Amino acid sequence: MSRVTNNAKAGFKKVSHVIFDMDGLLLDTEGVYKKIIGGIAASFGKKYSPELRSKLLGRQEIDTSKLAVKELALPINWEQFFEMFRTESNKLLTNCPLLPGAEQLVKHLHKNNIPIAVATSSCKESFDLKTQNHKHFFNLFHHTVTGGSDPEVGSGKPSPDIFLVCASRFPDKPKPYDCLVLEDAPNGVTAAVSAGMQCVMVPDKETSPEKCQHATLILPSLTDLKPELFGLPAIK
Incomplete structure (x- = not known):
C-alpha cells in the first residue's frame, strides 16, 4: 500500500524530469552490501545492526567506511575498512539483477521522451562494475552522476549536492521543483528534499517508518x- 506523507498534503506537483538513485532502487545490491559490511563487522566480533544500516544506506563508500569504523568501534582505520569493502564488492556485485518495476518504468519514461538521469553515491569504477550486465538499460538515461568520484559533488548524501549537479546536467537545466527523485534510502530522501525536489521513496523492508516521514510518497x-500523479504520462 502506498502512503502519502505530510510533505504532500498540498498535493503532488507536476514535474518534467526524473532522477533515479541506483543501489536498492534500480539494482538489487543492498542485500550484497549488508552481507559485506556484516561480514567485516563479524570478523571483529561486532554486529551490524539495522539501525546502523539505515545510517549507512545511500552514502558514498568513503563516508560509509568512516562511519562504519566509528559506529562499530573497529580496531582498524577507515582506509583498511574501505579496502576490505572494495575487495569483497569486486567479487559479489557483478551479477546484481534489476529490481521489480525498474525496467518497465525507465523504458516507459524514455519512450515518452521524459528526461531521466541517475544520481548514485557509487564511484565510477563501482558503477561500471555493477552495471556491466545492464549496459543497454543504463544507456536509456541521459546521464549518470557518480557522486563517489565526481569532482562537482562536494558532499555526499544526505547533502543535496548530487541532485543539484544531476539536474544541472540536463540540457534544459530544470529548476529543482521540476525534478522528481526516486530513492530507497533515508539519506537520499533527505538529500532530495534539501535540494527542493519531490521524492518518492521505495524503502528497504528494514527501514523504520519514522525514517521515511520526510518523503513525498512512500511505495x-x-x-x-x-x-500521472506528478503530471507524467501514465503507464498503459
Whole structure:
C-alpha cells in the first residue's frame, strides 16, 4: 500500500524530469552490501545492526567506511575498512539483477521522451562494475552522476549536492521543483528534499517508518508508481 506523507498534503506537483538513485532502487545490491559490511563487522566480533544500516544506506563508500569504523568501534582505520569493502564488492556485485518495476518504468519514461538521469553515491569504477550486465538499460538515461568520484559533488548524501549537479546536467537545466527523485534510502530522501525536489521513496523492508516521514510518497515497489500523479504520462 502506498502512503502519502505530510510533505504532500498540498498535493503532488507536476514535474518534467526524473532522477533515479541506483543501489536498492534500480539494482538489487543492498542485500550484497549488508552481507559485506556484516561480514567485516563479524570478523571483529561486532554486529551490524539495522539501525546502523539505515545510517549507512545511500552514502558514498568513503563516508560509509568512516562511519562504519566509528559506529562499530573497529580496531582498524577507515582506509583498511574501505579496502576490505572494495575487495569483497569486486567479487559479489557483478551479477546484481534489476529490481521489480525498474525496467518497465525507465523504458516507459524514455519512450515518452521524459528526461531521466541517475544520481548514485557509487564511484565510477563501482558503477561500471555493477552495471556491466545492464549496459543497454543504463544507456536509456541521459546521464549518470557518480557522486563517489565526481569532482562537482562536494558532499555526499544526505547533502543535496548530487541532485543539484544531476539536474544541472540536463540540457534544459530544470529548476529543482521540476525534478522528481526516486530513492530507497533515508539519506537520499533527505538529500532530495534539501535540494527542493519531490521524492518518492521505495524503502528497504528494514527501514523504520519514522525514517521515511520526510518523503513525498512512500511505495512498496516501483511497480506501484503512477507517473500521472506528478503530471507524467501514465503507464498503459
